[in-house]
Amino acid sequence: MIGAEFVALSLPPILIGCLAAIACAIPGNFLLLRKQALIGDAISHVVLPGIVVGFLVSGTVSTWPMMLGAGGAALVAVLLIEGIRRVGKLEPGAAMGVVFSTMFAGGVLLLEQSDTSSVHLDVQHALYGNLESLIWLDATGWASLLDAQALAGVPPELPRMAITCLIVTGVTALLWRPLKISTFDEGFARALGLPVRALGLALVIMAAMAAVAAFDAVGSIIVIAMFICPPAAARLMTDRLAHQVWLSVGFATLSAVMGYVLAGYGPLWLGFENSVSAAGMIATVSGLILALAAVLGPRRAPRVA
Template sequence: MGNEFVQFSLTPLLIGVLAAVACALPGNFLILRRQALIGDAISHVVLPGIVVAFLVTGAVAAIPMLLGAAGAALVAVVLIEAIKRLGRIEPGAAMGVTFTTLFAAGVLILEQTDTSAVHLDVEHALMGNLESLIWFRAKGWGSLLDPVALAALPDELGRIAVVCALVVVLTIVFWRWLKISTFDEGFAQALGLPVTAIGLGLVITAAVAAVAAFDAVGSIIVIAMFICPPAAARLVTNRLEHQVMWSVVFAVLSAVLGYVFAGYGPLWFGSQNAVSAAGMIAAVSGVILGLACLFGPHRSRVGVGREEVL
């Protein structure tokens, strides 16, 4: 029994780790650019886009989901500008109204839509279905070389693995551009760097990571991983390279500990009630951020700007 649990749990655990890392990497630059809430915004906006994509195609597939999320993001931008100009209110308020409205619309549509044929409902949208992403054909490490067994791997693993690898590669390739434009936008413009395109690319990368993670882990983890690991890493170091590495460590630690606590935590306390793995992973990331706020060596400088990060 124990061997089967460890064997089966490796797949959802790996998906959780990859999703956490894919969101944490762009989250570092969003936080330093004072755009941390964009991650929250993206996770709210993608829901109605994904729901509409499902209604049009009748299936939960990667490409329609991405196109639906992109369309919802475009609608959100138009609505934000319209509310800001017509209502003459600040951008933050316009963003809050737009994102909460779109998310609520997505939830309402889900409630009124028959999604019994697929794993798509309100609970799935918030918490994902991480616990069910088990590799049933696995019969040991030899399954990694068995084409039949590999064909039974959850599709979510392949999607999030590709997206995580893409995020890592883009971060490495555009590292210098991201660093310069984040810390000194004027200097970046003087160097001839496409500052606007870099910022847009960062948001698009974050959106792609959010959409890829959404189906497996839900919006709770997406929101938490965009903010908690990078923010905790910011309190641990004031060097960008170290911050990014610490954010990855915190993201992986949150995914592993959260998944283990969700599986064994209730048993430790004598309870048989199931605990959401996604919710527990998000909770662990929040605890890590709380500890960093209390004991991080740079916690007293939390109010300083990105100029202090070298």
Template sequence: MDEFLILSLPPMVIASLAAVACALPGNFLVLSRRAMLGDAMSHVVLPGIVVAFLLTGSGNGWVMGAGALAAAGLSALLIEVVTRRARMEPGAAMAVVFTAMFALGVVLLEMTGTSGIHLDVEHALYGNLETLIWLPGPPPELARLALIAAGLALALRLVWRPLVLATFDPVFAQTMGIPVAWLRAGLTAATALAAVAAFQAVGSILTISMLICPAAAARLLTTRLPMQVAVSLGFAVASAVLGYVLAGYAPLWLGLPYTVSASGMIATVSGLMLVGAALTASHRARARL
């Protein structure tokens, strides 16, 4: 097979799928002012993975994913409890919970000697996109992310109408008999699922970035929600592909014989797209006046 198909296409597709899986719930997080939930979720994945590994001794992706999901669910619950019982701004509650969980993960990692052998913190932060090559077959992350992205898209399609209502006007939605609390919990679960799936493949930076940047950029440029979601998916895929290419080839164009972090570059590109969207939007607003 062609070198591109073996080395570059699989990670590029995986990055795109991860971006799509995150951007879908990201649209609703941004609308309901819970954007930082993505930050919290991507940090609490670490202790889940470590505990799952310690309990089962298995490095299997599905086992670790289940552990991560459990940790994400637990911390979502803790954030709710802390917000209510301490009557605290949600941001502060998130900061308390995710730092505690992350610290626990690091301590477990260091104390059990797991670090360096199977897991390490930096790996978890940057991801290992570049190693997901087609050798000998497709990397398992490919199928897993494709499945999860498709599942999230389907779920979103199913609950679209009540979710839009509940996001826009929760009180009205409640009076219409829409289970607002369940939808909120569902969005949290979808965020956790996307964060866990993406995290294993691409690391936590890319997860935070894809949960927020494409949706925020699309929100600035569109006035209708279906359009916003569509544009955000476009931004997500575009930044994944463009970021991957830039990370792999830009140093070569500069005459440097190595590559830079693809996850970091994708996050940077999506941030630059948001900046572009913000400038375009304010330019348009000025033109209207």
């Protein structure tokens, strides 16, 4: 299993899966603590209309227009949710439901109406991506990792995801203290003169960035699952934010690696010929980790009111 074939076929998807999982899990921690966990869900739904509009405007399936479209859609969705919540005096959940289902429906309709049969753009792809197809054809073995010429042929998703992950990590480290204070005690943060609203917006934008970069490689399911499951599991393990974030990164990585391996090789071990959906398996594994944490986690008990 560990050979040239592994480096070419399995290593890039595993790495991309891990990076995507980590990039989503880190902002997920803060969203979870702020009771905004479902923002990730909403954002990953509106990615579809975003990429469709990006495609229709640019006329190509190249990455950047679609990423821009997705990012724009995420921003529009966040603004709409906030606007509808205020004007209509609705609870955030209802406002979110209204916005993301409307935009998703619009995306599906646009997709059906426009001539996208010639290109690889469909709802299924947006939902569960195609992690398995991100292979590195130029690799001939572990030595290729040091070979500049072969490295030039890695799937473009890998460097893109790595940069996104780096930005998310960097911004989180940079804003660590203000983010932490405003997450736990907004009033205190305001009294300290921290820009609470801007911090909240920065967090959502960071989440949107992670979601947009990740959906292309791994699809929406992993994005939603990674926003919530690893942070939630970590939350049941510890009371300290720093530990929680590190644990969530660990759980995210574990989900991605185990999920990919089980999906790719599990059926073969059981004697079947085809592998199953890696995205689905990664989400499932993250759910199992959360279930374990909910049963055994040392800090699982609900706070006594």
